[in-house]
Amino acid sequence: MGKRPTASTLKRGPGRVKRIVLFFLKAIYLSPFVVFGLWLIGIVYFQGYDFKKPFSSRPEKKEEKVLKVFLHKQETVPRQHFHMVDQYVEAPTETQAVCVVCHGSYAHSKEKKTRAILNMHEGFISCYVCHSRQEHGQGKVKTTPSGARIKFLWVDSETGEFKNAVKGEYGKYPAQIFPIEYSEGEDGRIFTPIKLEAAQAFLNLLPELTPDQVSSAKAKLHEPLSKEPVSCADCHKKDGYLDFKSLGFPQQRIDHLISTEFVGMFEKYKTFYLPSVLDFRGN
Amino acid sequence: MTHNEISMAMDDVDTPIVQDSPRRYFVRLNLSERIQHLIFVTCFIMLALTGVMVWLPEKTFHFLGSAKETVFLVRSLLHRIFATIMILVCIYHVYYLIFKAAGRRWFKDMMPKVKDINDFGGNMLYLIGFRDEPPEFDRFSYKHKLEYGALIAGMTLMSVSGIILWSEYFWDKFIVDIAALIHGMEAVLACLALMIWHLYEVHLRPHKFPVDNMWLTGVIDEAEMKEEYPLHYKKIMSDPELQKIYLREGSKGSGQKTDSINA
Amino acid sequence: MKHNRRKPTRLNTRWPVFFNFVIPAVVCFFFFIGIGYAQSDASPDEENCLICHRYPRMGRYDEAGNKRVYYINDQLFAKSVHGKLRCKSCHVDLDKIPHENVKKVDCSIKCHLKDPSSNREFSHRGMVEKYENSVHGKGVNRQKKFPEDRPTCAYCHSNRSYNPYAGFWGKSEALSRETLARCQGCHTDKAWTEKVYAHFTHRLRRRRTQDEIVKLCTSCHEDKQKMARHGLEAISTYKDTFHWILVKYGVHNAPDCITCHVPVGYTTHEIRPRDDAMSPINKNNRIKTCSNQGGIQNCHPNATIKFAEGRVHAYGTKVQLMAAADKTKVSGNEEESLLIVRAREEITQSELFHYRVLSLISLFYKIFIGLVVGFMTMHQLLVHRRIKRNARKEDAHDAQ
Numbered sequence: 001m002g003k004r005p006t007a008s009t010l011k012r013g014p015g016r017v018k019r020i021v022l023f024f025l026k027a028i029y030l031s032p033f034v035v036f037g038l039w040l041i042g043i044v045y046f047q048g049y050d051f052k053k054p055f056s057s058r059p060e061k062k063e064e065k066v067l068k069v070f071l072h073k074q075e076t077v078p079r080q081h082f083h084m085v086d087q088y089v090e091a092p093t094e095t096q097a098v099c100v101v102c103h104g105s106y107a108h109s110k111e112k113k114t115r116a117i118l119n120m121h122e123g124f125i126s127c128y129v130c131h132s133r134q135e136h137g138q139g140k141v142k143t144t145p146s147g148a149r150i151k152f153l154w155v156d157s158e159t160g161e162f163k164n165a166v167k168g169e170y171g172k173y174p175a176q177i178f179p180i181e182y183s184e185g186e187d188g189r190i191f192t193p194i195k196l197e198a199a200q201a202f203l204n205l206l207p208e209l210t211p212d213q214v215s216s217a218k219a220k221l222h223e224p225l226s227k228e229p230v231s232c233a234d235c236h237k238k239d240g241y242l243d244f245k246s247l248g249f250p251q252q253r254i255d256h257l258i259s260t261e262f263v264g265m266f267e268k269y270k271t272f273y274l275p276s277v278l279d280f281r282g283n
Numbered sequence: 284m285t286h287n288e289i290s291m292a293m294d295d296v297d298t299p300i301v302q303d304s305p306r307r308y309f310v311r312l313n314l315s316e317r318i319q320h321l322i323f324v325t326c327f328i329m330l331a332l333t334g335v336m337v338w339l340p341e342k343t344f345h346f347l348g349s350a351k352e353t354v355f356l357v358r359s360l361l362h363r364i365f366a367t368i369m370i371l372v373c374i375y376h377v378y379y380l381i382f383k384a385a386g387r388r389w390f391k392d393m394m395p396k397v398k399d400i401n402d403f404g405g406n407m408l409y410l411i412g413f414r415d416e417p418p419e420f421d422r423f424s425y426k427h428k429l430e431y432g433a434l435i436a437g438m439t440l441m442s443v444s445g446i447i448l449w450s451e452y453f454w455d456k457f458i459v460d461i462a463a464l465i466h467g468m469e470a471v472l473a474c475l476a477l478m479i480w481h482l483y484e485v486h487l488r489p490h491k492f493p494v495d496n497m498w499l500t501g502v503i504d505e506a507e508m509k510e511e512y513p514l515h516y517k518k519i520m521s522d523p524e525l526q527k528i529y530l531r532e533g534s535k536g537s538g539q540k541t542d543s544i545n546a
Numbered sequence: 547m548k549h550n551r552r553k554p555t556r557l558n559t560r561w562p563v564f565f566n567f568v569i570p571a572v573v574c575f576f577f578f579i580g581i582g583y584a585q586s587d588a589s590p591d592e593e594n595c596l597i598c599h600r601y602p603r604m605g606r607y608d609e610a611g612n613k614r615v616y617y618i619n620d621q622l623f624a625k626s627v628h629g630k631l632r633c634k635s636c637h638v639d640l641d642k643i644p645h646e647n648v649k650k651v652d653c654s655i656k657c658h659l660k661d662p663s664s665n666r667e668f669s670h671r672g673m674v675e676k677y678e679n680s681v682h683g684k685g686v687n688r689q690k691k692f693p694e695d696r697p698t699c700a701y702c703h704s705n706r707s708y709n710p711y712a713g714f715w716g717k718s719e720a721l722s723r724e725t726l727a728r729c730q731g732c733h734t735d736k737a738w739t740e741k742v743y744a745h746f747t748h749r750l751r752r753r754r755t756q757d758e759i760v761k762l763c764t765s766c767h768e769d770k771q772k773m774a775r776h777g778l779e780a781i782s783t784y785k786d787t788f789h790w791i792l793v794k795y796g797v798h799n800a801p802d803c804i805t806c807h808v809p810v811g812y813t814t815h816e817i818r819p820r821d822d823a824m825s826p827i828n829k830n831n832r833i834k835t836c837s838n839q840g841g842i843q844n845c846h847p848n849a850t851i852k853f854a855e856g857r858v859h860a861y862g863t864k865v866q867l868m869a870a871a872d873k874t875k876v877s878g879n880e881e882e883s884l885l886i887v888r889a890r891e892e893i894t895q896s897e898l899f900h901y902r903v904l905s906l907i908s909l910f911y912k913i914f915i916g917l918v919v920g921f922m923t924m925h926q927l928l929v930h931r932r933i934k935r936n937a938r939k940e941d942a943h944d945a946q
Contacts, residue, residue, distance in 0.1 A: 029493055033478050040471045043338055044915060082651075082700045084622045084707065085615055088602035106606050106613065113644040115606045116598075116616055123603035171601035337791045344794060355795035410928035412935075452837075452849040456856015457900045463788070464904060468911035472918065479922040488926075489933050 088123070088172045095160050095176070097127040098196045102203070123171045126155075126178045129242070132193040133226035144191055148181045152242055155190065162187060165248020177247060193224035308502040308531045309519065313385055317501050319372055324498075326369035331474055333362040363449065370442050388528075392422045395432075399425040419514040430481055440469050502531055595633045596620055626705045627748065630741070631657065653699045674699075677815040695772055702762060706753060708744035721747055756793045756802035760784070763803040770863075777888035779863035786860030801845060806858065810839040820892075829855055857897060864889035865901040 099107060107127065108118040121130075129152065142150040154163040154175035166175045182188025202221055209217065234241045236258055244254045312320065336358050344351045379386040403425045405418035423431075444462035451459050486494050497503055508516050519525045596618065598604060604616040623629055634640060635658060636651045654674040661668040677683050682696055709721050726743050733739040754762070767773060767781040774780075784790055784803070792800035799805075808814045809826045818825040826835045832854040836846045846853065867882075868889050 026492070030487070033482065037475055037478055040335075040474055041919075044468065044471050044912060082703070083618055083705050084626065085617055086602070086619050086622065089605075089615055089617055104607065105603070109607055116604055117644075119606055120598065120601040120604040123601065171603060337788075341794055344796070349796070352796050352798060355792070355797055407928075410925075410932045412932075452846045452853050454850075455852045456854075456858075457903075459853070459856070460900070460904055461907060464907055465911075468908070468915070472911070472915050475915065475919050476922060479919065479926060483926045483929075488929065489937070 095155050095157065095178070095190070098192060098194050098199050099127040099131075101196070101199050103127075120171065124173045124176055126176050128179050128191060128193060129177055130230035131225045132179065132191070133228070133230055142179075144181055148183055148191075150179050150181060150191060151188070152177050152247060153180045154178075154247065163248075164246070169253075177242070194221065305532045307505045309505065309508040309516070310502050310529045310531060311497055312501040314501070315379065315383070315385070316389075317498065319376055319379070320498060322372050323369065326365045326372070327473075327477070329361060329365040330369065331470070333358045333365070334470055335474075366442075366445055369438075373438050373442070385528075393428060393431055395428055399428060419517075420512050421518075422512060422515040424512075426480070426484060430476075433476060437469055437473050440465055441473070444469070593633055622707060623705070625707045627708065627745070628705050629708075630659065651700075670699075673815050676813065680816045681819050682817065692775055695766070695776065697766065706748070708748050755796070756800045756805075757796065759802040759804055760790070760793055774863075774882065774885055777884040779885065781859070781862075783859035783862040787858065789858070799843065799845075805843070805845075806835055809835050810842045827858075857900070861897075861901040861904065865893055865897060868893045868898055869901060869905075 105122060106115075106119045107122060108115040144150060154166045154173070155161070155178045156163060156166075156175045158174065162180060163175060166173050168174065179191040180188040181191035198221060202217055205217070206214065230241050238258055240258070244257060245251075249257070336355075347354060376386075380390045381387070398421070402418045402420065405414065406425070408414045409417045444466040447454055447458060447462035448466060454462075485491065485498070503511075505516075515529075519529050599616055599618045600620060602617045605614050606616075608614050618633075628636075636653075636655075637648075638655070639647070639649060653670045656667040656669045656671075659668045660666070684693075684696075721744065726740060729739050729743055730736060733742075764781060764784075767778075770780040789801040793802055804814060806827060807817055812826055820827055822828060823830070825831065833849060833851055836854040837849040838844050838847065864885060867886055
């Protein structure tokens with residue numbers, strides 16, 4: 001086709017900047033047409049094809065919960081939970097123990113009689129509190145293996161702030177109790193017996209390891225943990241492992257926690273109770 | 284067209300020096316045709332937009348919230364209203380083709396001829412680079428004729444299938460299924476064809492980008508006429524009767540009638 | 547524990563957090579405000595189950611890796627349809643701690659509540675019997691295998707809460723305090739009146755939106771494998787219909803699964819197979835289902851018999867099998883062969899013909915659109931190239 005003479009063709013070669021700007025303007029002008037056209041072609045020829053599939057590394061989970069809008073995603077929840085649950089069932093937390101990476105949010109599963117009641121504590125007590133028992137020597141002073149002192153404080157689930165007391169009751173708290181490693185005159189930091197990097201390195205290696213290697217790696221990984229974790233009766237007694245008062249529990253509640261009502265129940269559990277060391281379920 | 288001619292034409296247009304002969308413009312679309320086109324374009328865009336809304340994926344509707352029901356009902360209503368207007372315009376166009384002189388001329392020029400096949404071959408050779416000159420096109424080239432034919436066929440299919448879908452209860456479900464399938468497929472074809480063929484041809488191609496005013500003014504200038512429709516240009520210049528119809532002079536604008544002038 | 551390996555940090559995207567946490571939290575917030583005044587109404591926990599079960603993390607993973615949540619929110623429970631019942635009314639024989647030999651809840655047992663109409667003990671027995679005679683139940687279900695695929699009561703039902711009162715959830719979805727006040731003129735026991743009012747009003751409208759119904763039904767019926775072993779085709783065929791588009795847009799009274807399969811006058815518990823004379827989608831009953839459901843819902847009021855008798859869902863696996871398979875051969879795959887057997891019974895010659903015609907048209911258009919668009923794109927690219935080349939030539943010429 002020939003050339004239509006216009007003023008612009010006479011003034012040859014607009015500046016480079018102008019050309020780039022023009023190019024972008026052109027692209028903005030044309031892109032709706034292109035996108036619309038491609039979309040139409042997609043409808044005719046690629047119906048039902050998931051365009052995101054090649055780009056997403058892991059397959060998206062099917063929508064599991066029809067009736068359970070309240071539940072958090074990720075873990076498979078029973079679709080048909082008959083009773084209504086609220087957001088506390090699976091409140092996302094910024095700070096949680098490394099253990100959750102492998103063991104999930106209901107870590108206790110081995111011992112039939114106690115698993116549910118132990119899991120119940122997970123919402124507000126970090127795994128580290130019980131499974132990394134740091135009572136070196138007799139007396140109330142708790143220290144890490146390296147000698148730093150340990151205290152127990154609430155750690156805010158959203159902000160990671162340390163708090164002496166939080167509002168809430170019956171497992172519905174905006175924070176979890178963590179062991180805090182500190183020396184005199186400083187705020188301290190969360191004491192983590194197992195490092196996240198170690199756990200993730202293990203998970204990355206897992207597919208290539210032989211069963212023997214897996215078990216020795218697991219043993220190595222879990223080495224810092226206490227062989228005998230804190231048990232029910234260690235806390236639910238007068239002057240127990242946790243100082244309820246310094247964690248801000250009201251006196252009435254403390255009396256309840258160490259009352260005969262509770263302790264009587266532990267007696268029932270005691271006969272069944274076997275301290276279960278952390279283990280990969282199903283392995 | 285040789286280079287000399289081009290530069291002459293350029294001088295002709297771009298030098299604002301008053302010349303002996305006034306600037307000449309050639310009518311491509313008369314007022315009635317432009318109005319028909321304008322209504323048709325509006326309807327087409329609205330129909331396409333309201334139509335493809337049924338194909339939007341489910342996720343799209345989350346942000347609409349409770350308004351989505353209203354959106355759907357308005358969409359359905361608009362689709363029917365614009366469909367009706369579009370069909371009426373097409374019926375008027377048939378009336379225009381039969382009963383108006385300009386319409387009959389349109390129809391005569393639009394009839395396919397053997398020349399179109401030759402033109403097509405010639406133009407393809409030119410585009411590929413085996414020839415230096417494009418074939419000389421008459422008022423409507425093979426491009427326009429193909430497009431017009433597709434428009435008639437598509438319009439018929441879309442109207443018929445649309446009316447069947449509108450009165451779905453009256454038909455065998457099988458017929459409704461076929462109508463729905465054709466309506467959708469034909470819509471995709473129409474949208475794609477319109478964007479690639481028509482939109483590129485009249486607005487998007489270089490020298491017309493971003494928009495060519497012809498669809499509003501209805502006229503093109505002499506240089507463009509010579510270049511794109513040389514045969515028609517020659518015919519007009521050699522026939523005073525045709526000049527009365529197609530030639531305008533003076534300031535750009537098709538409304539004013541001017542006496543024919545000599546070529 | 548492959549199923550719950552996850553990072554301890556907040557998860558990859560923000561939106562899931564928003565949808566799964568923030569919105570529920572907000573909803574819960576309003577919910578609590580809504581039921582706040584009723585806290586005194588919470589059922590006294592006579593059995594003291596809540597001493598443990600009010601802790602949100604009470605629960606465990608079961609052997610399949612699914613979460614079992616043993617948590618009860620007592621305030622939500624008190625406001626629910628079963629709020630008057632004690633835990634042990636349904637969870638029988640849970641006398642020991644720790645619980646042993648836990649049985650599944652049986653909805654057909656007798657409650658210790660009196661049915662005011664008969665003054666006898668209330669029970670869902672009648673519903674359960676009806677259900678057992680339905681297509682989902684033991685009675686009618688042709689395929690006796692895989693009983694675990696049949697939906698249980700709790701698969702579809704949850705312990706819904708009563709509608710809240712006006713003011714918190716907007717007017718249309720809520721109960722009216724004004725009406726309640728009128729009742730309380732005579733029935734002076736406020737708590738009782740409130741309960742009864744909430745009870746009989748919670749059935750005044752459908753509790754689930756059309757979208758929820760489709761999701762609930764498709765949660766099973768979309769599962770190809772599960773359907774195939776019962777000789778059924780997966781129901782993606784619904785989403786190819788215009789009915790689904792209306793549901794997608796949340797149109798009021800849009801046709802979801804139960805609109806046609808359980809129209810006005812039928813009950814969901816008694817869904818029957820298509821060839822049953824009582825089924826609303828039986829050929830003889832179709833015209834009523836499409837055009838006039840007991841005078842209450844008129845979707846296609848002028849529908850002709852021809853229209854109503856046609857296929858509603860798009861053509862699915864069965865027709866495809868019939869069209870493709872060598873009809874004499876039944877493949878070794880048991881599930882597929884069951885599908886073919888049932889397809890032979892169900893798919894008529896005319897349906898097969900319709901399917902063939904439709905797929906031919908579809909194929910024609912796919913090829914035709916491809917050819918046309920391909921030709922056009924090539925042509926316009928050539929035009930574009932030629933124009934650019936001419937311009938370059940001219941540039942060169944000018945430069946001289």
